[in-house]
């Protein structure tokens with residue numbers, strides 16, 4: 001009954017609010033707020049490291065790790081980053097983060113969910129990277145959570161919003177080098193003792209150096225999690 005009702009609700013919503021491309025205002029494709037041509041224009045991250053999704057300059061025939069991951073393995077096991085952090089993907093991400101365009105979150109979530117390939121079993125829960133409470137209050141929302149809501153709905157994997165918290169406010173990350181970021185993120189996250197999932201996927205909008213995901217994955221592994229995946233819309 002619940003399923004019937006949500007199916008009907010979808011039909012009504014689609015009829016009342018037809019999908020419209022957020023990049024050019026032409027009709028969207030299917031239920032996505034993006035037209036075919038704009039979808040084609042998105043910068044795809046097709047050849048990249050299987051662990052951190054760093055783009056390779058050339059395509060390799062077999063899945064590979066980048067030099068950095070071979071030399072210094074991050075705590076997460078796998079990253080899915082279907083796009084590169086370039087225009088027009090960057091416009092969608094910054095529109096959400098800095099201009100509160102929540103329609104962008106839904107589209108980014110749809111795009112991310114469509115590109116998830118389950119290399120192993122499905123994660124038990126999705127963990128949007130938490131913001132520090134003071135940052136959350138200042139911004140009013142968490143962009144990672146807004147994206148994760150759609151991913152959760154599309155892939156039928158529950159969100160876990162309470163087990164993981166950010167204890168340290170690391171707001172000036174962009175100015176720091178990779179090594180400084182790692183130091184800055186030390187003890188930034190806390191995972192509840194009651195956390196029992198063995199396989200989780202961390203969700204974020206963009207991965208820049210991977211230091212934030214690494215810091216959270218480290219805490220999750222210490223809490224007994226066996227496999228940590230990172231799902232982000234774009235790789236910088």
Ligand SMILES: [Zn+2]
Pocket residue numbers: 021022023024025026034035036037038039
């Ligand atoms: Zn378009």
Ligand SMILES: [Zn+2]
Pocket residue numbers: 049050051052053054065066067068069070
């Ligand atoms: Zn790598």
